[in-house]
Structures are given as C-alpha cells and as structure tokens.
Amino acid sequence: MTMELKRLPIINLWDRILVPIQGDVTDDLAEQLNTEVLRAIHESGAKGLVIDLTAVWIMDSHLCAVLSNLASAARLMGTPTILSGLSPEIAMTLQAMGVELEAVRTALTLEQALTMLGLEVRRAEARDEDDDEDDDDLFDDEDDEDDDEDGWEADDRSDARRAAPAARTSRSAASSERRQGSQSRLRRR
Structure with missing residues (x-):
C-alpha cells in the first residue's frame, strides 16, 4: 500500500524559489523535497533558494541532514540556499548538535532572506x-x-x-x- 505524500509548496518568486517547511519531515517527504526542489531549480534556472523554517518547531538530526544535502545539491547546480525563520530554540539545538551547515546562509526573517537574494x-x-x-x-x-x-x-x-x-x-x-x-x-x- 502506497502512502500519499503531502504536497510540498514550492513557490517560484521571479527567479528565486521559496520552500516553506511545515511539520515533520519523514524519509519519504525528504526524498520528495529533494527531488521536487532540485527539479524546480533546474527548470527555472533559479538564482536563489529560500527554505523558510518559521513553522518548524523541532529540528532533529534527520531534518538537519535533509536540509544540508538539499543545500549542497542546490549549490552544485549554482543556486545559493538561505534558511530563514530559525527560532532561538532551533538555533540552540543546531549548536548543541554541532551542526554546521556550510552550504547554507541564514536569515532571521523571510524578508531578510529575500533581501540577501537581491529582492x-x-x-x-x-x-x-x-x-x-x-x-x-x-x-x-x-x-x-x-x-x-x-x-x-x-x-x-x-x-x-x-x-x-x-x-x-x-x-x-x-x-x-x-x-x-x-x-x-x-x-x-
């Protein structure tokens, strides 16, 4: 029996892509996220990717790995990635886990992320x-x-x-x- 995956919102904003992450990211959803976002980057020639985490309350090692892999793949395609909306709790969790997202820039708000991408x-x-x-x-x-x-x-x-x-x-x-x-x-x- 195949479980139907959630529809991921991938928003084309001129020549940038915005992906708001909401709720838990399962293994299947992580694979779908990577596939669909990288396809959108390829099809649109996006100059930037913003992953908005405002609606994420818990950051575990699985989600960190998913985001890091996605950002690395996007960078290989010539598209910089910015994470926006990190809460203080998530920032502290990432620091406590020793996570360094080398391929990713961060912004406090979505507005700041868009500004970093030239909007x-x-x-x-x-x-x-x-x-x-x-x-x-x-x-x-x-x-x-x-x-x-x-x-x-x-x-x-x-x-x-x-x-x-x-x-x-x-x-x-x-x-x-x-x-x-x-x-x-x-x-x-």
Whole structure:
C-alpha cells in the first residue's frame, strides 16, 4: 500500500524559489523535497533558494541532514540556499548538535532572506486613480535610480483598487478606501 505524500509548496518568486517547511519531515517527504526542489531549480534556472523554517518547531538530526544535502545539491547546480525563520530554540539545538551547515546562509526573517537574494520588500503608498495609466509601465525594464540595468517591480493592490468603478458610490469614497489600504511592492535592487 502506497502512502500519499503531502504536497510540498514550492513557490517560484521571479527567479528565486521559496520552500516553506511545515511539520515533520519523514524519509519519504525528504526524498520528495529533494527531488521536487532540485527539479524546480533546474527548470527555472533559479538564482536563489529560500527554505523558510518559521513553522518548524523541532529540528532533529534527520531534518538537519535533509536540509544540508538539499543545500549542497542546490549549490552544485549554482543556486545559493538561505534558511530563514530559525527560532532561538532551533538555533540552540543546531549548536548543541554541532551542526554546521556550510552550504547554507541564514536569515532571521523571510524578508531578510529575500533581501540577501537581491529582492527588496517595502510598503508603498496608495496611488490615485490617475496613476492607473502608469500601470502598463510596472514591468518595463527601464532603469530607476534605485534599480540595476535589468530592474523591475511588481505591484500587488488591495481589493478596493480592483473593485469595478460602477460599484463605487463616489470618487471621494473610493479615494478614501484606497488611502486606508496599503500595497506591498517587491522591487529588485
């Protein structure tokens, strides 16, 4: 009888891969993790791998070996690995076990890990309706003073911005709604 494996979330974030680890990592899940992440790196040509451990409460020698092997294989493929979200307890456990993850860099938060891979996470002010005409330029490769030669930005808007104009009772009410919500932007440096 074959046990069905959990579906691992492997998130392609532009040319980086994010893998949040949740719960216990069994032998079968470890094999699936290695296979699927390395396949995703190969198919996408990822420039970085972030393994987020925020939801991991216990780190044992098995999970350490799995992560170390995955990071080493990713490095052989030219993809640096960053572990993010290590709790103080897990950091102390790794130190007590004498574990040195040589192929891995660490970051306290996911935001720091993304920054280490060249992405910038920042909050943006709400934009007026007049700014909608500039939306076509969000993915242009034109340089900003903060961007490098192949810079880009993505904009994730609040649901209030996506509402149909007919649903708005007045322009001032819509403007007020937009000012209350904030948007997040990811911007490559």
